[in-house]
Amino acid sequence: MQTLLHPYLDGELDLMTSLQVEEHLRTCASCELAYQNFQVLREGLRDSALYFQPPANLEARVLSPMRRAEAPRRPSFRLGSWRRWSTAAVLLVAVGLSWRLAHAPAPLPDDRALEQEIVSSHVRSLMGSHLADIASSSHHTVKPWFSGKLDYSPPVDDLGAQGFPLIGGRLDYLNGRPVAALIYRRQKHLINLFVWPAKAGDSNGAGETKAMESQGYHLIHWNAAGMTYWSISDLNPSELSSFVQLYQAQDQPPARPASK
Incomplete structure (x- = not known):
């Protein structure tokens, strides 16, 4: 383009x-x-x-x-x-x-540029037919699908009993690398949860969340067990925060490299 x-x-x-x-x-x-x-x-x-x-x-x-x-x-x-x-x-x-x-406008800081990338990816997933590469509510189906497609194994959980059912996953491209995108639903609202390995020196400590708003969407970012997480939705901030807390409560194990 x-x-x-x-x-x-x-x-x-x-x-x-x-x-x-x-x-x-x-x-x-x-x-x-x-x-x-x-x-x-x-x-x-x-x-x-x-x-x-x-x-x-x-x-x-x-x-x-x-x-x-x-x-x-x-x-x-x-x-x-x-x-x-x-x-x-x-x-x-x-x-x-x-x-x-x-005197031209300065380039955006890395975190701000990444935030805009995430918003753009979320909007693209809602506009076309590419919301999910693998459509399933079972984490036993979605998690193995990423094997061989990424150099890491993303944590996948179904939170349907808590009101946030898993509906699938897809490959996306953010922060200069392929990443896992997990899709959850809250009534008629969709949540994209992007997951990839954290880099040394990432600003957020383990489990510490950072909430922000961009172009009418709410985002929450955190790091845990060697992974970086970004959730985004048009849900109200309290419901998106509840989703994040429920996901964190699953006590995910540390990320393991995907088998060759």
């Missing part, structure tokens, strides 16, 4: 493709950020301050010594003169462009 951003910005796409790009930008935070950066760069290049405006007497100053020069030397002098002016112009453009880029 990012290969279409430049022609979309320049108005070179047909109507249907343009509409597809606009729909994608509404749901993909990374492409939206890239599009905004392209807009900043484009506007910066249009700034008249980046272009060298020659003085009014430039033509006379350049032509006068050329007329006095000997004929065989004219090409050499003319070329050198314009090289100097073109070099000066390039330097001015480079300085102006560097200033523009220095």
